[in-house]
Every structure is written in structure tokens, then in C-alpha cells.
Amino acid sequence: MELFDTATKTHREVQLGEQALIYVCGITPYDAAHLGHAFTFLTYDLLQRRLQDLGTNVRVARNITDVDEPMYTKANELGMHYLDLTHQEVTEFQRMMRTLNLLDPDAEPRPSQHIPAITDSVKELLQGGFAYNLDGDIYFDIAASPRFASVSGYPESLMRGFSAMRGGDLQRPGKRQPLDFLLWRSIADPRDPAAWATSLGRGRPGWHIECSVMSYVHLGPTIDIHGGGSDLIFPHHECENAQSTALGRDPYVKHWMHTAPLLMGGEKMSKSLGNLVFVRDLLADNDAAAVRIALLRYHYRTGGEWQPDLLPEAHQLLARITHALKQPAGPDPRPHLARIREALDHDLDAPAAVRHLSDMTDAICCGGTVPGAADGLGEALHLLGIELAAG
Numbered sequence: 470m471e472l473f474d475t476a477t478k479t480h481r482e483v484q485l486g487e488q489a490l491i492y493v494c495g496i497t498p499y500d501a502a503h504l505g506h507a508f509t510f511l512t513y514d515l516l517q518r519r520l521q522d523l524g525t526n527v528r529v530a531r532n533i534t535d536v537d538e539p540m541y542t543k544a545n546e547l548g549m550h551y552l553d554l555t556h557q558e559v560t561e562f563q564r565m566m567r568t569l570n571l572l573d574p575d576a577e578p579r580p581s582q583h584i585p586a587i588t589d590s591v592k593e594l595l596q597g598g599f600a601y602n603l604d605g606d607i608y609f610d611i612a613a614s615p616r617f618a619s620v621s622g623y624p625e626s627l628m629r630g631f632s633a634m635r636g637g638d639l640q641r642p643g644k645r646q647p648l649d650f651l652l653w654r655s656i657a658d659p660r661d662p663a664a665w666a667t668s669l670g671r672g673r674p675g676w677h678i679e680c681s682v683m684s685y686v687h688l689g690p691t692i693d694i695h696g697g698g699s700d701l702i703f704p705h706h707e708c709e710n711a712q713s714t715a716l717g718r719d720p721y722v723k724h725w726m727h728t729a730p731l732l733m734g735g736e737k738m739s740k741s742l743g744n745l746v747f748v749r750d751l752l753a754d755n756d757a758a759a760v761r762i763a764l765l766r767y768h769y770r771t772g773g774e775w776q777p778d779l780l781p782e783a784h785q786l787l788a789r790i791t792h793a794l795k796q797p798a799g800p801d802p803r804p805h806l807a808r809i810r811e812a813l814d815h816d817l818d819a820p821a822a823v824r825h826l827s828d829m830t831d832a833i834c835c836g837g838t839v840p841g842a843a844d845g846l847g848e849a850l851h852l853l854g855i856e857l858a859a860g
């Protein structure tokens with residue numbers, strides 16, 4: 470199987486051992502699951518299914534960022550404790566992903582449950598000369614890392630631009646370099662609920678360190694495939710890689726895989742733009758399998774404008790599939806199955822796989838002499854995670 474690798478900007482064969490370790494950056498749970506989330510996580514679900522189909526034992530960790538500034542703001546607005554808000558949103562998110570027939574991750578780690586391991590790693594970075602203290606806060610010193618910029622390959626000007634857009638504090642006086650990033654924030658305000666009393670003092674972790682630490686705890690020092698949305702390439706994954714390699718986990722990631730956004734009105738779906746399409750709203754009017762098929766019509770590296778017309782088309786395909794599954798005989802399913810697998814092995818080309826599934830369905834409906842051809846269709850549906858509604 471060949472996948473595009475962000476760090477080398479090439480399609481590369483995935484080196485498969487008996488086990489594939491996959492880490493996916495998950496959600497910050499302060500809003501309901503939207504279609505952009507579903508598209509991202511469906512990509513890794515499809516990857517997992519094909520790897521398992523190849524006989525690989527796959528272990529997936531997908532984190533939940535429950536230590537994040539906007540969470541406290543939203544919880545305050547709602548008059549809730551932020552951990553109660555987290556629980557509510559995570560439960561809803563998990564329900565939506567299961568309804569879309571996504572496999573549960575093997576681990577769903579949260580930084581709030583890994584504070585001692587995080588502070589140990591921050592201390593190790595300080596002792597190793599990769600970090601420094603600034604008025605009680607601790608920053609990573611990018612000049613000490615030979616790996617910084619090796620994931621994104623971005624020039625410094627672009628990194629500064631993204632950092633400014635995505636919560637960085639380029640201008641803070643006292644930093645050694647503007648792109649040095651926060652590992653630990655000290656919190657003096659006793660009313661702030663998201664602070665822990667630790668050997669580093671009272672405070673909370675920065676954004677990036679959680680994934681370096683939790684991937685190590687749950688998967689070990691080297692990850693086969695690390696995924697997430699393309700907006701995480703910088704700063705999040707760049708910083709994660711710099712931290713982990715500084716901690717001696719080098720290589721940290723063998724294959725970086727990023728999903729393009731789904732758009733609404735030409736813009737990435739985002740809470741701040743108010744252009745979200747919620748999974749629960751689509752599921753109110755559509756079969757979960759139809760929503761899944763509609764999402765599979767987008768290539769993970771292309772994304773694109775969300776087209777609601779894909780839903781009636783998906784329902785039509787499901788009706789044809791239901792009819793085909795009742796046929797006692799059909800053509801040899803093996804060439805069709807081979808084409809679907811080939812599409813997935815070529816950079817997880819889900820749109821091509823769905824086209825081949827549609828062709829296979831039509832071929833079975835046209836008749837043939839091989840008994841049980843519909844079983845091959847069942848195998849294709851299983852591979853793509855398309856589960857027909859009962860009844």
C-alpha cells in the first residue's frame with residue numbers, strides 16, 4: 470500500500486510489519502461532531518480496515534484534547550465545569566462516529582489523565598537543554614532541535630504566519646526565538662479550574678506536548694502512521710516531532726498523513742465561521758450508510774465543497790446494492806474486489822473504490838452464472854465499512 474507522506478512530499482510504500490501503530494489527533498470537545506470531523510476520522514477508519522484486510526494487526530490511538538483554552542471559555546458561558554462539558558461532547562462525538570460505522574480506537578487518551586507523564590517529559594526537555602523557563606512558563610527552544618521544520622518543510626515566514634493564526638505568541642518578550650512554543654503554562658489564579666499542582670508548580674501543559682507524551686504511553690517510541698487534519702501540519706505536528714525527537718524517539722513517525730478540509734461556501738467548516746454541517750442533522754434525514762458513502766466520494770487529500778446532492782445519489786446506490794445482494798448468481802466478483810483493493814492501495818482512493826463498488830453492483834444486477842457472487846459484494850461493503858440498515 471502506497472500513501473502520500475507529508476514530510477517527504479512523495480507517495481511512499483507503507484512498510485507493513487505484523488503490527489501497524491496509528492496515532493490520530495482527535496477533537497477538542499467543545500462543540501458537536503460536524504462533517505469535517507467525520508471526514509477526517511473516516512479516512513483513518515478506511516485505512517485501518519484495509520490494513521486489517523491485508524492481515525496487519527492495527528492499533529489506533531485517537532486523542533481527545535480536554536486541556537484547551539476555548540473549552541474553559543465555553544464551559545464558563547454555559548455555567549458548567551469544563552470536565553462535564555467534555556464528557557457530554559465526547560459521548561455525543563463517540564455516538565456519531567459509531568453510527569457512521571467507524572471502528573472504536575484502541576485508546577482515546579486525554580491530557581488531563583496524563584499530567585505526571587507530561588511534566589516528566591517537560592523536565593526531561595529542560596534537563597536536555599531543549600527547553601527554558603520564562604517567568605515560570607516553559608518554552609521549547611527550536612534552535613536546539615535539528616528536526617524542527619522537517620515535517621512541514623515550510624519556510625520561516627510561513628511558519629510565523631501560521632503560528633500567529635493558530636494561537637502562537639510570537640511577540641512575547643524574553644523568548645529566544647519567536648517560534649519557540651509553550652510546553653507548560655504556570656497558573657497563579659486559584660479560581661482557574663484547569664490547573665494541576667505538579668513538581669513544575671501549579672499549571673497546565675501547552676497544546677503540543679500532550680500528543681508526544683500520549684503517543685509514547687499508548688503506542689511506544691515510533692509510530693507507523695500519524696494522522697490529522699492538514700491544519701495540524703504546522704504548528705502542531707511540527708512541534709510534536711521536535712519534542713519527541715528531542716526526547717530520543719527518532720524517528721518519531723514513519724509516515725505523516727494529513728486530510729484536506731471539507732468546505733462549505735468555499736471555506737473550511739469551522740465553528741468560528743459558523744458554517745458547520747452537523748452529523749446529527751444529516752442522520753436525522755438519511756441512512757448512516759448513505760452519509761458514509763457520500764463522504765467516501767471525496768479523496769482525503771483533496772476534500773472540497775460539501776455537496777448535499779451526494780446523499781440522494783448514495784441512497785440510490787444503497788437501493789441497488791440491496792437488490793444486488795438478493796441475486797442468486799452473478800459475474801465472478803474477484804476482478805471487482807481486486808479493483809477496489811487496488812484503489813485503496815493507491816493513496817487510499819476512496820472515490821475510485823466507490824465507483825468500482827457501483828460497477829460491481831450493476832454487474833451483479835445484470836446477472837451471471839457464478840453462484841454466490843453477492844457474497845463478494847458483501848466483502849466489498851465490509852472493506853469500505855458500509856453497513857446496510859436492518860430491515
Ligand SMILES: [Zn+2]
Binds near residue numbers: 495680705
Ligand atoms: Zn495532536
